[in-house]
Amino acid sequence: MGMNAAGLRFWLALVCALASPLANAETPATLRVDFQHSGNAQAEHFALERVVVEPLPWPGNPAHPLDDSNRGMNLFEVSDAKTGQLLYSRGYSTIFGEWRTTDEARTVDRAFQESLRFPMPAQPVRVRVLARDAQNAFAPVWSVDIDPAALDVVRELPPAPVQPIAIRNNGPSAQKVDLLIIGDGYTAAEMGKFEADVRRLSDHLFSVSPFKERANDFNVWALAVPTGASGVPRPSEGKNTPSATGARYDIFGSERYVLTLDNRAFRELAQYAPYEFVEILVNNVTYGGGGIFGQFSTAAASNDWANYLFVHEFGHHFAGLADEYYTSAVAYQTGDVRPEPWEPNVTTLRDPAALKWKEHVAAGTPLPTTWPKAAYEAFQRDYQKERAALRKAQRPESEMSALFQRERAYTNKLFSPDPNYRVIGAFEGANYEAHGYYRSQMQCLMFDRSDAFCQVCRDAVSTIIDLYSR
Incomplete structure (x- = not known):
């Protein structure tokens, strides 16, 4: 079967992006650990779901395996199971971490899907998750041993449902920040609109400092699976259209908060493009968005304030920036105990x-x-x-x-x-x-x-x- 124009365009760009001494036969695969994060306001629990070898090589920079930024509500570490040598670490935050500060978490237990991604190790490793304590210092809360050679590791995945589009290709993934923009709520007839939205909003991102001055340090990819109807669900208005990533409005009862709680759907689509950061564009006019540090951000692409939404929410996701506003209602609470925030701003x-x-x-x-x-x-x-x-x-x-x-x-x-x-x-x-x-x-x-x-x-x-x- 012949490759279509979009597919050819993607693979040519990908070959170019990976064609460097850092991306040869020794470039590791990407390993993803999927698990459940559950609990309530007082307690949390973790349970391993599966380990997946993603279809594309690891896009990260081998020169910076360890994260010293002190960002995120959580930190995960990957260490050699025998020697204890620390191989990889990254700070991140979670939807569970936000949810457990809501009123619902005082009386209800809930589970959220999460994933950790890191370069494929050559030997068994121990993955350790740490969380902030009352003083905002990291303390261990879970660990699991992962053998990349285990028989139950998922290695065979279905073909990519669609091929990504290279929006900006500035060089090898190992030396660039790979930003993947996923479209949700775009019908087959709206794929041209999706690409135009991506180009418009990513161009705006790189007009804002310091992204403007560092634009050449980014690659940008775009990926969307057509949906049967325009837009993503907005239950408060009785709109429950299909969603490719699980994204919807009304998260935690906030009419403007847009997230996906379906981590599996989101990851199984994103894995077919190089990425370290993801922004999900929802094809909606209504104002809304959201951002979780180290996970993803969202923005309503057709809103009059889409430029602002795209950058503001990406600030949460990319750099762990706190909201500085305080007059708009939010579902989550800061609590009575107020240690110095880890957020830099x-x-x-x-x-x-x-x-x-x-x-x-x-x-x-x-x-x-x-x-x-x-x-x-x-x-x-x-x-x-x-x-x-x-x-x-x-x-x-x-x-x-x-x-x-x-x-x-x-x-x-x-x-x-x-x-x-x-x-x-x-x-x-x-x-x-x-x-x-x-x-x-x-x-x-x-x-x-x-x-x-x-x-x-x-x-x-x-x-x-x-x-x-x-």
């Missing part, structure tokens, strides 16, 4: 002299740093009521977009004359809390729908780019 400011971004703070800058907080919060009270009313009445999305525009205009007008507008300091209000958490600048893409990251977030993104590309 928020702080409790218990010790101003040890502020995590102190190298950017000019001498004499007051900590905390003043900003028009009272006026902002007064506006937000009325704004959030109007926003909730629009959703409850299921008004046209254009009315929500217009409200967002008015909010941004008000915020810009309020902030821009303030003497601390460009100052780097410690501004109270972040991490979903009005008090006790601080952000580094008055305005940032992680705080509101502005168009640029603050300096601290730019640094945090650059650190992860270096981990995967240099």
Whole structure:
């Protein structure tokens, strides 16, 4: 059977991407460990499901097998089973970790699918999962021994349902960050729209610093399996269309939160393209998205604010950036115990002299740093009521977009004359809390729908780019 144009285009790009001294016959395969992560607000449990050899070689940088970024609610380590030598590690977060802070987790046990991916080892290994304790230090919570030669390792997989499209090919995968953009809710007739959405949104990503300056450190791939109807499910509006990845709105009861809880569906599609990071584009007009560090992010591709959604949610997934806003309702809670957050862009400011971004703070800058907080919060009270009313009445999305525009205009007008507008300091209000958490600048893409990251977030993104590309 002959290869179609899209397939030929992909394999030519892939051969080019892997054609380097680092990607020869010695390039390891990609091993994936699928497991169940279950429990409630007080306890968690793990159970191995299966071990899979993915169809493509390991795309990672062999020069950086160990993660020293201290990001994520969890960390996994892969060690030689005999010698104990640490071979690979990565920080990450999970949907379970978010869910267990919700009210439901106080009374219900739930299980979530998760996966860990790492270079295929030559010998048996021990995989260890660590989680943050009350002081935000990593402590072991699970370990499992994996023998890559075991008879029950899955080695034969079905053919790729579709071939990925090479959107940006800047060199060998081992030396680049591989970003895979998956489409969900696109029909066969909308495949052209999917590719156009990918190109538009990835172009926007690389117009935002520091992605702009580091664009050549990325490869971008696109992959989508056609669905029978446009869009992904939105149960709060009675819309339950099929989803290729399991992505849907209304996660944890939040009308704008879009995730997939079907890890198996997502991974079994993603494995047919080189990837280290994934953004799922849902073919919906309604505002929404989500991002889990080290797992995936999502964005509504057809919304008026898709550019912002794509970058903001990718900031969560790629660099572990915290949300800096605090006036929008969220399902999960920060809790009464507040250790210094691991996220690089928020702080409790218990010790101003040890502020995590102190190298950017000019001498004499007051900590905390003043900003028009009272006026902002007064506006937000009325704004959030109007926003909730629009959703409850299921008004046209254009009315929500217009409200967002008015909010941004008000915020810009309020902030821009303030003497601390460009100052780097410690501004109270972040991490979903009005008090006790601080952000580094008055305005940032992680705080509101502005168009640029603050300096601290730019640094945090650059650190992860270096981990995967240099």
